[in-house]
Amino acid sequence: xxxxxxxxxxxxxxxxxxxxxxxxxxxxxxxxxxxxxxxxxxxxxxxxxxxxxxxxxxxxxxxxxxxxxxxxxxxxxxxxxxxxxxxxxxxxxxxxxxxxxxxxxxxxxxxxxxxxxxxxxxxxxxxxxxxxxxxxxxxxxxxxxxxxxxxxxxxxxxxxxxxxxxxxxxxxxxxxxxxxxxxxxxxxxxxxxxxxxxxxxxxxxxxxxxxxxxxxxxxxxxxxxxxxxxxxxxxxxxxxxxxxxxxxxxxxxxxxxxxxxxxxxxxxxxxxxxxxxxxxxxxxxxxxxxxxxxxxxxxxxxxxxxxxxxx
Amino acid sequence: xxxxxxxxxxxxxxxxxxxxxxxxxxxxxxxxxxxxxxxxxxxxxxxxxxxxxxxxxxxxxxxxxxxxxxxxxxxxxxxxxxxxxxxxxxxxxxxxxxxxxxxxxxxxxxxxxxxxxxxxxxxxxxxxxxxxxxxxxxxxxxxxxxxxxxxxxxxxxxxxxxxxxxxxxxxxxxxxxxxxxxxxxxxxxxxxxxxxxxxxxxxxxxxxxxxxxxxxxxxxxxxxxxxxxxxxxxxxxxxxxxxxxxxxxxxxxxxxxxxxxxxxxxxxxxxxxxxxxxxxxxxxxxxxxxxxxxxxxxxxxxxxxxxxxxxxxxxxxxxxxxxxxxxxxxxxxxxxxxxxxxxxxxxxxxxxxxxxxxxxxxxxxx
Numbered sequence: 001x002x003x004x005x006x007x008x009x010x011x012x013x014x015x016x017x018x019x020x021x022x023x024x025x026x027x028x029x030x031x032x033x034x035x036x037x038x039x040x041x042x043x044x045x046x047x048x049x050x051x052x053x054x055x056x057x058x059x060x061x062x063x064x065x066x067x068x069x070x071x072x073x074x075x076x077x078x079x080x081x082x083x084x085x086x087x088x089x090x091x092x093x094x095x096x097x098x099x100x101x102x103x104x105x106x107x108x109x110x111x112x113x114x115x116x117x118x119x120x121x122x123x124x125x126x127x128x129x130x131x132x133x134x135x136x137x138x139x140x141x142x143x144x145x146x147x148x149x150x151x152x153x154x155x156x157x158x159x160x161x162x163x164x165x166x167x168x169x170x171x172x173x174x175x176x177x178x179x180x181x182x183x184x185x186x187x188x189x190x191x192x193x194x195x196x197x198x199x200x201x202x203x204x205x206x207x208x209x210x211x212x213x214x215x216x217x218x219x220x221x222x223x224x225x226x227x228x229x230x231x232x233x234x235x236x237x238x239x240x241x242x243x244x245x246x247x248x249x250x251x252x253x254x255x256x257x258x259x260x261x262x263x264x265x266x267x268x269x270x271x272x273x274x275x276x277x278x279x280x281x282x283x284x285x286x287x288x289x290x291x292x293x294x295x296x297x298x299x300x301x302x303x304x305x306x307x308x309x310x311x
Numbered sequence: 312x313x314x315x316x317x318x319x320x321x322x323x324x325x326x327x328x329x330x331x332x333x334x335x336x337x338x339x340x341x342x343x344x345x346x347x348x349x350x351x352x353x354x355x356x357x358x359x360x361x362x363x364x365x366x367x368x369x370x371x372x373x374x375x376x377x378x379x380x381x382x383x384x385x386x387x388x389x390x391x392x393x394x395x396x397x398x399x400x401x402x403x404x405x406x407x408x409x410x411x412x413x414x415x416x417x418x419x420x421x422x423x424x425x426x427x428x429x430x431x432x433x434x435x436x437x438x439x440x441x442x443x444x445x446x447x448x449x450x451x452x453x454x455x456x457x458x459x460x461x462x463x464x465x466x467x468x469x470x471x472x473x474x475x476x477x478x479x480x481x482x483x484x485x486x487x488x489x490x491x492x493x494x495x496x497x498x499x500x501x502x503x504x505x506x507x508x509x510x511x512x513x514x515x516x517x518x519x520x521x522x523x524x525x526x527x528x529x530x531x532x533x534x535x536x537x538x539x540x541x542x543x544x545x546x547x548x549x550x551x552x553x554x555x556x557x558x559x560x561x562x563x564x565x566x567x568x569x570x571x572x573x574x575x576x577x578x579x580x581x582x583x584x585x586x587x588x589x590x591x592x593x594x595x596x597x598x599x600x601x602x603x604x605x606x607x608x609x610x611x612x613x614x615x616x617x618x619x620x621x622x623x624x625x626x627x628x629x630x631x632x633x634x635x636x637x638x639x640x641x642x643x644x645x646x647x648x649x650x651x652x653x654x655x656x657x658x659x660x661x662x663x664x665x666x667x668x669x670x671x672x673x674x675x676x677x
Contacts, residue, residue, distance in 0.1 A: 086666050147541065151550045152488065152533070174534035174672075253541060256534030257494045257669045264537065271391040272496040273658045274418060 059280035077281035087265065087282065091289060094262040097179050097251070098244035102191075102237045104184035109191035109236065114225075116192070117199035131189050139186060143253040146182055147173065150254075174256040182250040187243050191236035198232025199225070227306050234301050234310075238294050245290045262286045353382040354598050356587075357396065358410030360387035361540075362559060363454055363585060366618045371611055381598055390415045390498075390585075397424050397590055404590045407599040410453070412498050413445035413583045417654045420449040425588040432600050435608040435624075443584040443623045445650050450586030453606045455621030457558045457573070457637075457645065458502040459580040465570040466552040475574035478503075478510040481553065482527045488676050491542045491551035492528065494535040495664040499542075502581050503528075503555045504660060505648065510578045515652045518660055525668045530675035546571060558637040562619035565636030573637045579644030584623060 062076035081087045116127045134142060149155045152169035160166045172178050202225060210220040248263040255261065262282060269279035302310045356367065364387045372383035388396070390412040397409050401424055411419060419425045427448045430436045436451060443452035460475050467474075472485060481490075481503075493500040507528070508514055508521025529535070536542055543560065545551045547569060561573045573580075587603045589596065605611050612622040619633055629638055639645065 086662075144544070148544065148548065151545070151548055153548065153550050171533075171673075252537040256536055256541075257665075258534050258672050260665065260669070268496050268661070271389065271395060273661060274391070274394065275658065 055280045055283055058277045059284050061277045063277060071277075077278045078285070080278065081281055081285055086260075090260050090262050090265050091285065093176070093259060094245055094286070095289065095293065097176055097183065097259070097261060098241045100176075100180045101183035101187065101244040102240040104180060105188050105191040105240045106233065106237060108184065109188055110195055110233070113192050113195035113199055113229075113232070116196045117202075128193075131192050134185070135189055139249050140253075142186065143182060143250055146178075146185070147253060150178060150181070173254060174258045176255070176259055178254040179251045179259050179261070182254040183244045183247055184240075186247075186250055187240040190239045190243065194236035194239060195229055195232040198229040198235075202228045227309055230301060230306050230309050234298055238298065241297070242290055242294060245286065245293075352380050352598070353384055354407045354595050354602060355384045355386060355405060356408045356410070356602075357386040357388055357393040357406045359390065359585060362563060362618055363410065366454075366615055366620075370614050370618070371606070374610075374614070375602065375605060379601070381602065383602070394419055394424075398422060401591065404593045406590050407593040407595045408603060409588050409590055410585050411445075411450065411588055412585060413648065413650045414498070414501075414653045414657060416445040416450045416586050416588060417650050419588055420446055421654070424591055425449055426591050426593075426596070428587075428589055428600075428603065433604045433607065435604050438609075438624050438626075439607055440623055440625050442582045442645065442647050443621075444647075445583060445586050450588040451603050451607050452584035452623045453587050453603075453611075454559070454585040454615060455582070455623045456584065457575075457580040457582050457621070457639070458499055458555065459558055459561070459637075460553065460555050460574045460576065461546075461561045461571050462554075462574060463546070463549075463552040463570055464572050475553075476577055478506040478576045478578055479524065480576070481507075481555070482524060482531065484531060484675070486553050487531045488533055489550070489552045490528075490532045491545040491554040492532055492535050493539050493542060493555070494537050495661050495668075496537065497539050499539060499555050499557065500535060500664075501653070501657070501660070502648065504664065505653070506576070506578060506581070510576070515649045515656065518656070518663070522663055522667055525664070526671040527675075529668050529671040530673070532672055533676065534672060535669065558621065559619040562633040562637040566619070566632060571636065575639065575643040575645075577644060579646045581648045582621075582645045583648065 059077055060073050060075065061071050062074045063071040112127065112131065116124050116131075119127065147154075150172040151157070152171075152173070154172075156172065157166070157169040161169065172181070206224050206228075207220050210224055211217075215223065246263055247261070248267055251259055251261040252264050252267075255264075263286070266279050266282045266286065269275045269282060301307075358364065358367065364385055367383065368385045372385070376382055386393075386406065390410070393406070393409050394411060394415045397404070397406055397419065400406065409419070409425070416425075428436065428451050429448050433451055439452060440455075443455045444450075445452065460478070460481055462475060466472075466489075470485070473480075475481065481492075492503060495501050495504060504518065504521050504525055505515055506521075507524040508518045511520030511524050513520040536545075539556070539560075542551075542554055542556055543564065546554060546564060558573055561571055564571045587606055589599055589603065593599055606615075607623060609624050609627065612624040612627055616622040616627065616630055619637065621629055621639075
């Protein structure tokens, strides 16, 4: 018996490739994958990394003259930004509006995603099309549509006044409310699609088991569906929050001068006042705020009692 | 692995080379490029969208091509954006002629982005009304306009509101919530602040009285629009009865049936123009100058006036169809703004406007 076993072991050893060959094969297996990434890496490098580095470089230059003469390297742009309450207030308005827009999109989007997850494939396709259809229309056109609807003598105010709910027009435009309405509408599809992807991944037998064990549909939802869909909720919120933080068109058209969000301030500095260097510093502070907020938000969930869901 | 890293490094270097700023041409090279490129007979123009784009692209360009064989390629954009583009491309210009609002003509000149335009290289400049010239020798005025108050004649008649005789008349409780003024980032807004300063004893050198009056203006307004294109729908939809805008827009809206009329306050309205500037180092300098010369000549100015702009050529009249809404009558006060001073104070005024005027928006609205 013993010689037979030793012979088998010997054959196994001979059949197994040497360690070096194994490593080489392993390396070769990821080479094609890496090559596939080359075009996008090059694209990102040329059209994202290089411009961003250039903007970062500009942010450390300060100049007072129109022609750009007398430029010096300094932290003056950042000092101005952090010591001027106007820019800090603008940053706070941007964060507040982005948080509210994410919340509104979540409240509106979750029921839609839940309906989609429980629908037949045909109905699911129809809802997906309906949800995604606003993305087919230009953001400028959509905002002008909202603008006409929300004007003091626009459709919504006229309707509410005609049926006697209000006796003077509501201030729907040129307010933070107007911007939140516009942003949550614009980014709702991102929220819905992120949540629905999570909901699709939930094993239906879990809900069945919960029902068999006597849990009501509401308890099943709060104990199973909602926690398991948290990754989708977090992704959706991160997407809507980040997009809202950098949104320009909607706050400019729906908020006017009353809602000076950071992207509008950056645009004014760069394109209207030609203060590229200060505008660059503002952009970087906006970017840093977005990244830090997203990091804190995701970490808070990943460390919460539902951390298992994120693994 | 090493091979792969080497390939990646080469590709990255190639990408970097492609992204790098193009090397400026030497004098000798430029001449050869000019000869080569003049063969394709296309010049690129960057200017405002809307009526200016339509006028050049649909009215002037076809006629010019018919006469000279030169194709006009039009790139629409806002004046400030175009200035940024021209600055970014200064080593290898893609734009031959850039249209700017007056302040940007000055800023472009200060940044050394434009070449000189005089009567010697653009002969038709001899016949140009000097009131429309933004900055001497920096550009040719093409689309003449005034920035002026405008009001809804029907609403004024219906409510028995008196005429607008002063820029101060824009500030009134009676227009509460029915105003459509643009933010200071736009030329219409900037000129409004300047005019309010003038009407209250100040001016471009002393904006203080203007800021104080603008606070009152803000208090009766729902907002200051960030984009001038929003003012037109506000007027069309009947959401506003009073505004300040470019005369050509007032004329266009009036022609479309909106009961809108320009008012000329006693302090005067600023005359200005969208000016064509010759982009420095353009390889198509000769063709660009010829086109600019055509634009300020009587034929092109006649076509431009048909679109609601004041003709900049001396002795030409605004067409009859616009006389009622935007026609300047004998005795109407006009002035040429101090454009270099505008450029100098722009950042400071914007800062003060954002911090002192904008927070007052809507405070007097009931």
